[in-house]
Amino acid sequence: MIPHVSRPLRAVAVAACAMLAGCAQLSPDAGFDRLAQTSTERLGQAPAWNRTPEQGQASQDRVTRLLQADGSAGPTATRLTSADDAVQIALINNPELQAAFAELGVAEADLVQAGRLPNPGFSFARTHAGDDIKIERSLSLGLMRLLTMPATARIQQRRFEQVRLSLAARVLALAAQTRQAYYQAVAAQQGLTYQQQVADTADAAHELAAQMARLGNISKLDAAREQFFYGQAQASLQQAQRLAAQDKETLARLLGLAPDFALPAQLPALPAQLDALGDVEQQALQQRLDVQAARTELEGLQGSLGLTRATRLVNVLDLGALRTSESGKPPEIGYEISIEIPLFDWGQARVAKAEAIYLQGAHKLAGAVLDARAQARLAWRQRQDAYALARRYRDQLLPLRQRIAEENLLRYNGML
Template identity: 50%
Template sequence: MQRLSTPLRRIALAAICAGAAGCASFSPDGGYAEVRQLAQQRSGGAIPSTAPGAGSVEHQVAALLAKPLSADDAVTVALLNNRGLQAGYAELGIAEADLVQAGRIANPVFSFGRLKSHEGIEIERKLMLPVIGLLTMPVTTRLERRRYEQAQLRAASEVLRTADATRRAWYGAVAAQQSAEYMEQVKNAAEASAELARRMAVAGNWSKLQHAREQAFYADSVAQLARARQTRTVEREKLTRLMGLSSPTAFTLPQRLPDLPAAPREVMDAEAQAMNNRLDMLMAQKELAGLASSLSLTRVTRFVNLLDLSYLRNTGETGERATGYEIELQIPLFDWGSTRVAKAEAMYMQAVHRAAGFAVDARSQVRESYGAYRTAYDLARHYRDEVVPLKKRIADEQLLRYNGMLISVFELLADAREQVVSVNAAIEAQRDYWIADAALQAALTGAGDSAAAATPAPRAGSAAPAQH
């Protein structure tokens, strides 16, 4: 049997070395450790060390749901149990499979032919190795590595987006529950006032106009309570979906929102911080690097993108054996690869403009979110320190006058009704502050639509009652 020629031996040796060096393997956790590290560096809370969908998730979720759910606990449950987030991790597994596949040599192709004629039998054997894939393996592996890193960034961004949405949903659910409970108290007080007015009207001590006013306020309070209850249901269901739970009764919430901090946080160099930390900017940079490498590869292989090497070992009709090799390549006769190069260049420039647009949007979102954060804090503090205490002082003064029999019970109730709008507005201002705080964090990390998140939610249950 004839030995391989020197060029063939060199190519075979290169193939073996490349195969040994480029044979990648799967990570034990599917790349979750890198995703968790990226998200942990940009998150305001802890990221679970357990990947979503793991076997021990049910016990962790059950332990968190057994007590009143805090905002951090709700985020943890969502990161462990959200089905959409688990689907995103499946995309990460697909990208890792592509990376491992890029580091492996394509299987050689063996062909066997047998021809029979009157002179005898002719046998043809061919072992073909795709050389172009072997030569471009280092470049394609780097490309798939960047795509895998982009997939990790997308997964980390989805983690932060889910955490941000869950945190804002928790604030909305707690505020809606707090407003509904307060409106329940208002409705009960209005019902008692309306009943007392009815009895006094029957006794002839009140006019029909006074009786109608009390009845109107009671009717308004019933309508506001119905809206508050519906808002509570909507906000609680939103939180339930984000946490991946099957029932809104599977968890309990605290009675009140967290108190305002003593002072608003100051973000130094917010725009520069966003440029360095936002995951969408990092993904755009990875995309640019990947497309630049792809463009270089396209330019190199624009003329020859098919090169196969075959080893031949044939047996003739007379039994004589012949060995040799065969090289197959594509001749750039009609297609010189200009269209592929033009397409790669266009895709690269598209990514350049997209990255520049991301930078403009990121800076604007950070400025807008920080302005909304400071405004929300100032309003919440104004209601806490000025409006609500002032209303309380007025109520205390009215109570003293009632105890001294200087005013009637209905004047006292009328004054109490005026506090309804202020108390509801204070609850909503406190909710808007915490939502704006989450939106600012999202703007600094690129998680979700920060501009939309900075917009306060529609107010429910704050319609002004009839004036008396």
């Protein structure tokens, strides 16, 4: 039983508790829609979180549709035709990404828990002395936890936002890795096709040189050169086969699939020119999700530090209502307050720990900003160099290799 208070005040207290309890509710998707929206804005493609068997089956059906049937390779063969399809498959089928999405549910559960009212405590005691019976009842509530609930909820809200940003950054990173792995696998397969052609030419030249050497039509030096070229071509072919299998396995692992799908025979054509990117460093600082996550984490740590400092001396404060009944006497009604006395622990260690964690977060943010700037500059330079190198291969080296192959073929035909 609680001490007597006016009915309006009691109604207000009950309504306030109901409102506080009602605000802390789990969402159906744990905030996944916002993460998917971020992915759609950045990539034009959205991930899927397979939380139920029905959602998992829907994702598998979509993977089947994205892997187009390849009738030329058999009735059950499939072909992955574009990098965009590869990225979409990874976003809905990569098992490591699916496991990471569970962090969103954990963070939301912590957020909801921080907004829940603490459970009250009830105690009952019955004593007797002869015929006299004494009954004590008390109902208590953790007042300190109730007072710090708004601050704790804000801290958990920032942590939830930080987890969401970190997962969104992981989605973008997986998309970039998958796109790179797709192009690398196609390039390795195209290189294998070229090395197979070189090996076939070297095999024919080696066989002809061996016949001519037995007849004495070429010198031992020329025969040795042809034999060396043949051995080198076979070694290059083995290396190309290994790289093609390795790169395809890497792609399949990112997709969450077995490497039994076919790939295009060659890479898409180079663009006529690269798009202008503007100030890449400024864009990185504004758009990098890991930088935003580090900044949000630091804000949460700042709130935790303030809460720790505010509660360093008084960390436990309970308020309770009492009712005592004793034989032959009227009931006694009152209240009790329980407080922790900071006699041995003044909270310095907790404050020092919070300060160290906050300082660590500040340095992490500074490091994330520094990494973002450096990686943006390096990525821009690599993009320019890769485009220039690809154009050099397309315009100069590949035509020369084609001419050499044609001349070798003419030479071989002329020796027949």
